[in-house]
Amino acid sequence: MHNSGSGGRSGGVCHVVAMPFPGRGHINPMMNLCKILASRRPNEILITFVVTEEWLGFIGADPKPESIRLAAIPNVIPNERHKAANFPAFYEAVMTNMEEPFDRLLDQLEPPPTVIIGCVELRWPIALANRRNIPVAAFWTMSAAFYSMLHHLDVFAQQRHLNVDKDKLDGQVENIPGISSAHLADLRTVLHENDQRVLRLALECISKVPEANYLLLTTVHELEAETIESLKAIYPFPVYPIALPYRI
Structure with a gap:
């Protein structure tokens, strides 16, 4: 080093x-x-x-x-x-x-x-x-706004015991508290354009922030x-x- x-x-x-x-x-x-x-x-x-x-x-x-x-x-x-x-x-x-x-x-x-x-x-x-x-x-x-979107997506997935899978989550994005209708298109883009391994790791990172x-x-x-x-x-x-x- x-x-x-x-x-x-x-x-x-x-x-x-x-x-x-x-x-x-x-x-x-x-x-x-x-x-x-x-x-x-x-x-x-x-x-x-x-x-x-x-x-x-x-x-x-x-x-x-x-x-x-x-x-x-x-x-x-x-x-x-x-x-x-x-x-x-x-x-x-x-x-x-x-x-x-x-x-x-x-x-x-x-x-x-x-x-x-x-x-x-x-x-x-x-x-x-x-x-x-x-x-x-x-x-x-x-x-x-993007941070908040990922935070609420992570909380929603954990509460519903859902895997971060675009096919399972996509139909439920309208029901995620804290994400406004103005951000739904952005959220769908995040779900569909990102590799699921990357998205899972990104949400795992977000989940660590409360310990900061x-x-x-x-x-x-x-x-x-x-x-x-x-x-x-x-x-x-x-x-x-x-x-x-x-x-x-």
Whole structure:
């Protein structure tokens, strides 16, 4: 495992470990969030941004604040060239192969991590942080409306003891509480255009969020106020909308 960037910091510094899903649409917003955090308290925060060795090669030379350092875990998932050819296999590998090397990396970091920010779609950072008694924020990179739709779909499937199968669920989508008629077409698209293995794993990721300490949504409150307020009513912990620029 490799580290790049600034070295260890003295005690009292908040050490944030950021673990994005290995994809540009997740790494960019996670990095932008980290840059915002670093700019707010540059002398009080250290951020370790974790990627695979392949992604370290892609972004290692990108400009970033001194308080953000990169760390890499081994390439335990299919490379980017093969991801599109078999995305379900890539998604399953991300869910199953990355947790152990990330866990080992946490043991090597100095100072010890203060908080973990993990992509919702990784599934495992929340449980890992809880085992280590480290506060954890679940980070969602798409719209609050899409998150809410998946949340209510997961709850509905669990309550009805249904498998996430498009043929079994499709006839019942009108009856899912929390999903408006305006979103039914979107939900049908999700059910029909996604591989069922991917959908099952995605809903499993959503089901882990209640065990987090925070939910961070990359959205603007004014654009999705009703959805955000409904999510705040669902969870017993803070839900924060964060407006992120594409690049900082």
